[in-house]
Amino acid sequence: MMDDILVLVEHRQGEVRDITFEMLGKGRQLAASQGAKLTAVLLGSGSGKLAEQVASQADTVEVINHEAYADFNSDTYQRALANLIAEREPLLCLIGHTSYGIDLAPSLATQLSVPLITDVVDLNLDSGSIVATRMVYGGKARARVRAKSPGAIVTVQPGAFTAAESGAKGEIITTAGSLPGEKARKRFLEFIEAASEGVDIAQSEIVVSVGRGIGDPKDIPLVEELATALGAVLACSRPVVDKRWLPKSRQVGISGKTIKPKLYLAIGISGAFQHLSAVKGSGMVVAVNKDPKAPIFRAADYGIVGDLFKVVPALTERIRQAKNGK
Ligand SMILES: Cc1cc2nc3c(=O)[nH]c(=O)nc-3n(C[C@H](O)[C@H](O)[C@H](O)COP(=O)(O)OP(=O)(O)OC[C@H]3O[C@@H](n4cnc5c(N)ncnc54)[C@H](O)[C@@H]3O)c2cc1C
CATH class of the missing domain: 3.40.50.1220 (TPP-binding domain)
Incomplete structure (x- = not known):
């Protein structure tokens, strides 16, 4: 189909993370330039409220609901996304260059045999081909790269793009997730907030x-x-x-x-x-x-x-x- 831009919604402790809105801001711009559809993918458990927040910035929010998706787990996330991406063949898939995305994206791209571009600070579509600027050498230099084939997974550096309210009212489609096959290799144990010494x-x-x-x-x-x-x-x-x-x-x-x-x-x-x-x-x-x-x-x-x-x-x-x- 190649006319979808997918954005993976990142959420933690019941809140959508800013990186999601930044990716949707950029995704909206790219989708408009290509006549493509912007789809936010939300893996969660009873995440209706989160879907509402994202719906104003995407054409469609696809919620895959399963208790295993309540907290981030690169193993279960990878399985769900691999199926979805293989089925949809999107033009581009955006994931945050965060501790979650760094854990998930490389192995997902390898499984799908699609190009992976990480730590991206600028992104364009040049006649449908993905051109990105990414940080290299620990942020000391920038490299401009072009994906050899469409369907790349791109991890986006937080703060690189601006969130934009689109005023759209995206459709929310919820499906029940399933986890066939072997048991998850990773388990979410608990979330521990870093000590803030009383000052935020x-x-x-x-x-x-x-x-x-x-x-x-x-x-x-x-x-x-x-x-x-x-x-x-x-x-x-x-x-x-x-x-x-x-x-x-x-x-x-x-x-x-x-x-x-x-x-x-x-x-x-x-x-x-x-x-x-x-x-x-x-x-x-x-x-x-x-x-x-x-x-x-x-x-x-x-x-x-x-x-x-x-x-x-x-x-x-x-x-x-x-x-x-x-
Ligand atoms: C992956 C990655 C993540 C990073 N994350 C962060 C981050 O979260 N936050 C962050 O801040 N940086 C981050 N950095 C580092 C960032 O690239 C810069 O190195 C850093 O921000 C520089 O800090 P600075 O401005 O305090 O120091 P410098 O760049 O050394 O600047 C010091 C400034 O002080 C001025 N100055 C010196 N003496 C005086 C004086 N007497 N009076 C007035 N001015 C004076 C100088 O002119 C100079 O402009 C990150 C880098 C990488 C690679």
Whole structure:
């Protein structure tokens, strides 16, 4: 048939993950350019509510219902999807480049003998053939690749695409799943939430983030004081976590948290793609950096080019004065 674009709905703990909506946003764009149909595939157990959430962004939501699909299991998921994909022969199948997708997609593609393109940050259909940009060498370089045959499975990097409300009202088709054949080789045991040390940076309306530009952990309190003056939480970029200056729960970015505060202040952060894609939903971005060419300034609404050791104390002081009515 080759006229379907399939998107695998990723859900966890009864919630559709953002990556699903990002893939549907891109899928919608590609489907429109090809006159193709956008189908969201939801493997779940009693997941009617999740299907409703996705229906506004796809032409069809195919729910395959089975208690074995309540929680992610690459083994049972692979069996269900292999059948569906073999039957449908879609033009393209999008799966999140997440811990789930990384577990599932390679073995699914191998079973189906279809091309696999992983960690994709851009995607196009050029006369029906799939052209993708993917991260290589741990994100240090990008490669442009073309699938040799249609029907590729593509894993999409979180944050690479934007979710878009289509206003459509997709049809929800529910079928009962079955698990014939041998017993599942993997079993879902339990979900353990990572400890967040009481602070959830994704919940705060104002976030002040410190980057490698701070240079020394003893100076982090300087930025923390600014955060306190603003009633903000303190967050950071990945190198600050890698150096163990702040805990992982404070990390903003694709391998940390995606945040959407009303105000985001980036202090001594260069603005790498992996960082910026996790703050693009912020109301306003303000950056302080001594390098006028830092990429963060392209994403910022306001930028201060200067030494953070001068700018940050001055900002803190000014905010304190404003609060005291001076
Ligand atoms: C697979 C993968 C996942 C990743 N996930 C994440 C992620 O989740 N989050 C994340 O943040 N990164 C992530 N990264 C890393 C990312 O690519 C960047 O390396 C990182 O974001 C850089 O952090 P930074 O901006 O703090 O440091 P740098 O890039 O070193 O920037 C420091 C900045 O501080 C400025 N500066 C220095 N001194 C001063 C001063 N005195 N005053 C003002 N400015 C100053 C410099 O001009 C510079 O722009 C990931 C990378 C990979 C490959």
